[in-house]
Amino acid sequence: MFIRSKFFEDYILNETRATLGRTITETDFVIHAGHTGDFFPHHMDAEWCKTQSFKQRIAHGTLVFSVAIGQTALEINPEAFSKGYDRLRFVKPVHIGDTITTHVTISELADDKKTGFGKVVEHVEVSNQHQQVVLVCDHILLAKRKN
Amino acid sequence: MFIRSKFFEDYILNETRATLGRTITETDFVIHAGHTGDFFPHHMDAEWCKTQSFKQRIAHGTLVFSVAIGQTALEINPEAFSKGYDRLRFVKPVHIGDTITTHVTISELADDKKTGFGKVVEHVEVSNQHQQVVLVCDHILLAKRKN
Amino acid sequence: MFIRSKFFEDYILNETRATLGRTITETDFVIHAGHTGDFFPHHMDAEWCKTQSFKQRIAHGTLVFSVAIGQTALEINPEAFSKGYDRLRFVKPVHIGDTITTHVTISELADDKKTGFGKVVEHVEVSNQHQQVVLVCDHILLAKRKN
Amino acid sequence: MFIRSKFFEDYILNETRATLGRTITETDFVIHAGHTGDFFPHHMDAEWCKTQSFKQRIAHGTLVFSVAIGQTALEINPEAFSKGYDRLRFVKPVHIGDTITTHVTISELADDKKTGFGKVVEHVEVSNQHQQVVLVCDHILLAKRKN
Amino acid sequence: MFIRSKFFEDYILNETRATLGRTITETDFVIHAGHTGDFFPHHMDAEWCKTQSFKQRIAHGTLVFSVAIGQTALEINPEAFSKGYDRLRFVKPVHIGDTITTHVTISELADDKKTGFGKVVEHVEVSNQHQQVVLVCDHILLAKRKN
Amino acid sequence: MFIRSKFFEDYILNETRATLGRTITETDFVIHAGHTGDFFPHHMDAEWCKTQSFKQRIAHGTLVFSVAIGQTALEINPEAFSKGYDRLRFVKPVHIGDTITTHVTISELADDKKTGFGKVVEHVEVSNQHQQVVLVCDHILLAKRKN
Numbered sequence: 096m097f098i099r100s101k102f103f104e105d106y107i108l109n110e111t112r113a114t115l116g117r118t119i120t121e122t123d124f125v126i127h128a129g130h131t132g133d134f135f136p137h138h139m140d141a142e143w144c145k146t147q148s149f150k151q152r153i154a155h156g157t158l159v160f161s162v163a164i165g166q167t168a169l170e171i172n173p174e175a176f177s178k179g180y181d182r183l184r185f186v187k188p189v190h191i192g193d194t195i196t197t198h199v200t201i202s203e204l205a206d207d208k209k210t211g212f213g214k215v216v217e218h219v220e221v222s223n224q225h226q227q228v229v230l231v232c233d234h235i236l237l238a239k240r241k242n
Numbered sequence: 243m244f245i246r247s248k249f250f251e252d253y254i255l256n257e258t259r260a261t262l263g264r265t266i267t268e269t270d271f272v273i274h275a276g277h278t279g280d281f282f283p284h285h286m287d288a289e290w291c292k293t294q295s296f297k298q299r300i301a302h303g304t305l306v307f308s309v310a311i312g313q314t315a316l317e318i319n320p321e322a323f324s325k326g327y328d329r330l331r332f333v334k335p336v337h338i339g340d341t342i343t344t345h346v347t348i349s350e351l352a353d354d355k356k357t358g359f360g361k362v363v364e365h366v367e368v369s370n371q372h373q374q375v376v377l378v379c380d381h382i383l384l385a386k387r388k389n
Numbered sequence: 390m391f392i393r394s395k396f397f398e399d400y401i402l403n404e405t406r407a408t409l410g411r412t413i414t415e416t417d418f419v420i421h422a423g424h425t426g427d428f429f430p431h432h433m434d435a436e437w438c439k440t441q442s443f444k445q446r447i448a449h450g451t452l453v454f455s456v457a458i459g460q461t462a463l464e465i466n467p468e469a470f471s472k473g474y475d476r477l478r479f480v481k482p483v484h485i486g487d488t489i490t491t492h493v494t495i496s497e498l499a500d501d502k503k504t505g506f507g508k509v510v511e512h513v514e515v516s517n518q519h520q521q522v523v524l525v526c527d528h529i530l531l532a533k534r535k536n
Numbered sequence: 537m538f539i540r541s542k543f544f545e546d547y548i549l550n551e552t553r554a555t556l557g558r559t560i561t562e563t564d565f566v567i568h569a570g571h572t573g574d575f576f577p578h579h580m581d582a583e584w585c586k587t588q589s590f591k592q593r594i595a596h597g598t599l600v601f602s603v604a605i606g607q608t609a610l611e612i613n614p615e616a617f618s619k620g621y622d623r624l625r626f627v628k629p630v631h632i633g634d635t636i637t638t639h640v641t642i643s644e645l646a647d648d649k650k651t652g653f654g655k656v657v658e659h660v661e662v663s664n665q666h667q668q669v670v671l672v673c674d675h676i677l678l679a680k681r682k683n
Numbered sequence: 684m685f686i687r688s689k690f691f692e693d694y695i696l697n698e699t700r701a702t703l704g705r706t707i708t709e710t711d712f713v714i715h716a717g718h719t720g721d722f723f724p725h726h727m728d729a730e731w732c733k734t735q736s737f738k739q740r741i742a743h744g745t746l747v748f749s750v751a752i753g754q755t756a757l758e759i760n761p762e763a764f765s766k767g768y769d770r771l772r773f774v775k776p777v778h779i780g781d782t783i784t785t786h787v788t789i790s791e792l793a794d795d796k797k798t799g800f801g802k803v804v805e806h807v808e809v810s811n812q813h814q815q816v817v818l819v820c821d822h823i824l825l826a827k828r829k830n
Numbered sequence: 831m832f833i834r835s836k837f838f839e840d841y842i843l844n845e846t847r848a849t850l851g852r853t854i855t856e857t858d859f860v861i862h863a864g865h866t867g868d869f870f871p872h873h874m875d876a877e878w879c880k881t882q883s884f885k886q887r888i889a890h891g892t893l894v895f896s897v898a899i900g901q902t903a904l905e906i907n908p909e910a911f912s913k914g915y916d917r918l919r920f921v922k923p924v925h926i927g928d929t930i931t932t933h934v935t936i937s938e939l940a941d942d943k944k945t946g947f948g949k950v951v952e953h954v955e956v957s958n959q960h961q962q963v964v965l966v967c968d969h970i971l972l973a974k975r976k977n
Binding site for chain 3: 558564567568571572573574575576577596597598599601602603605606607609612618619620621622623624625626673
């Protein structure tokens with residue numbers, strides 16, 4: 096983690112960065128179930144999953160989202176804060192043993208009604224080891240303007 | 243957890259349900275940091291937080307979101323699946339010791355381009371012990387139609 | 390979790406309910422050892438287990454008991470409280486990858502010396518994916534009488 | 537942990553041993569809820585507990601039982617195995633910050649129908665820092681006879 | 684995390700870097716005990732600690748060491764590998780609620796018997812929120828030479 | 831855990847003790863990454879590891895060290911305290927599924943400048959299931975003298 100000031104004017108449209116990879120393990124499934132209280136059999140019952148079309152346990156959507164966003168948490172920008180996320184979509188299931196990588200692209204720079212701030216949209220794309228997109232979302236940041 | 247079949251036609255606009263409460267502990271902060279790899283000082287450094295305007299550690303946005311969605315995971319509906327979330331907003335910070343409760347309201351029922359399915363939107367509102375809203379989002383489900 | 394008032398008179402002898410399944414993972418073994426401090430090689434040393442008659446790691450008795458009882462925690466009854474357990478027996482070992490399901494049967498309804506309460510016995514039976522019983526016990530509840 | 541062979545004849549009636557103490561923390565509550573899936577508000581909702589007669593969060597019965605039994609796991613006896621537990625009773629609530637110690641007394645030595653084995657009963661008593669008993673149970677062991 | 688190639692010749696004597704801070708919580712104590720199996724009362728029994736000269740629970744030495752080294756894991760250098768540590772000393776106890784920061788200084792650059800590699804020593808100093816040193820050690824790296 | 835007083839004069843040069851074994855699991859990798867914040871791909875990215883000479887995930891050095899030292903934490907000696915470690919070396923990688931055992935030998939007994947104390951060095955050697963040494967270090971204790 097590094098602290099680096101970045102104002103609205105410092106963000107560059109279409110700039111992109113990628114994280115390193117992380118293998119999603121059975122442990123992550125069990126920790127996420129225990130953290131959230133969601134023990135649905137889709138995530139926790141290997142026998143039942145065998146009887147379903149998807150055949151094996153599927154990661155919680157909130158697991159993939161949380162880990163992917165965590166992967167991008169490398170640089171602290173004291174001039175910006177996170178407002179939220181739009182268009183979060185679970186595109187493909189993530190299974191035990193899949194390795195995910197997260198790509199972030201500055202996809203929009205716009206005015207915002209909050210005085211002194213501009214709106215930055217980071218398009219987040221999470222892929223597995225087969226280069227298949229498994230999750231997408233748009234991260235909405237508000238960044239201070241230089242003046 | 244219960245399994246209960248609910249088709250698109252079974253959802254009722256404006257129907258609402260609330261979860262029980264759950265206190266967000268320092269343990270949840272530490273587990274979420276360890277689960278996601280996000281050790282930003284906003285969540286993990288009590289001394290630094292004292293020097294900031296918010297004065298105390300703030301829960302990760304993905305923590306509040308994951309726990310709140312987990313709170314709603316009571317009933318398994320084999321006729322529907324989660325497509326994603328829209329308009330996820332972090333309205334107020336959650337601190338160690340806050341107790342959150344989640345309210346879900348069916349806010350939209352609409353056609354969907356996926357044949358044989360309808361779109362159900364659940365508006366999710368997470369409140370703290372002072373009845374202040376801390377997080378909102380819209381959960382998008384696709385539910386099978388009866389025919 | 391739901392809150393539902395159930396008085397002594399509302400319990401029905403021989404009524405039965407079953408939980409969904411849950412796969413017991415290596416993660417559960419490691420978490421339970423860390424939670425309880427019991428690192429006996431029966432649970433934690435795969436090499437040593439290979440030299441024993443049971444050939445592979447065996448779940449702690451308290452792990453299977455705790456998870457099985459946790460599986461039944463679906464409905465909160467403010468009119469009853471748990472007094473304890475009788476005849477807890479470890480019938481068969483549980484190994485990594487086994488999936489357990491818990492059946493609860495109201496096996497006894499009786500007077501109790503505690504004024505205003507009746508005694509409810511729930512017979513708890515935990516089975517693996519081969520429909521073999523692995524653990525049994527009798528849960529003793531005291532439930533308020535209607536008058 | 538030590539390995540020490542102890543046959544049925546080696547057990548001495550009324551022999552007693554005590555563990556060191558362990559403070560039950562909020563972390564133990566959160567880990568146990570996550571491990572078992574039991575997020576009942578008695579254990580997890582500090583605000584709701586304030587409105588109840590017990591005023592503060594109460595440890596899961598299975599938490600106190602598992603940790604107490606774990607405290608006694610110091611010596612491995614290859615000549616005995618655990619058959620189960622009788623008369624497990626939750627005598628007093630355990631709250632966050634309580635420190636528990638476990639006493640084990642050989643309370644019964646008897647014949648058993650299993651050929652070549654004798655039955656050993658260990659009476660287990662768990663106390664808090666005020667020397668109040670919080671949990672009791674009888675541990676049933678079967679130990680090999682010397683001949 | 685970033686990947687950045689740094690050869691032996693790229694290391695600069697006396698160059699220094701500092702991490703952000705991290706508050707050591709009761710949760711870290713409980714997780715470390717569970718991870719390592721060390722439940723000594725110095726770390727786990729708040730009541731007993733009150734009767735000792737240090738008055739309160741003390742972090743495991745391996746906890747402070749592991750977390751401090753983890754704090755420095757920001758940049759991956761594919762041209763170097765960790766050989767080990769020298770002169771690891773526990774200078775002062777770390778208690779629940781202390782916030783630690785880690786400073787790393789290149790304290791030695793030397794030849795090594797391993798062909799094609801040079802020896803880099805990083806002096807690691809861990810301080811608490813009172814600017815008191817709590818742990819020191821020397822990290823020994825072997826880094827590839829440019830030729 | 832047992833409490834046993836052992837003065838400097840009670841330590842015997844070359845005396846040795848061995849722990850039981852413990853299998854290092856994928857769960858230990860994930861817990862250690864989460865505990866320390868070190869998510870380097872060497873430990874967490876199975877796909878990337880396949881492209882490296884070591885082919886599979888490698889345990890953090892601090893993981894092996896912490897678990898090995900934890901294995902030796904069986905007996906509390908109120909007459910001694912840990913000063914630190916010397917010559918900690920990572921001799922061979924530890925992979926998921928390896929089982930480690932720790933041997934401790936009293937390798938040095940010497941005077942110390944601290945009045946009333948003597949210096950005890952325990953040589954610690956950690957081996958895997960193939961009897962290969964994976965980690966060594968020297969533990970420095972100061973033990974009270976009898977007078």
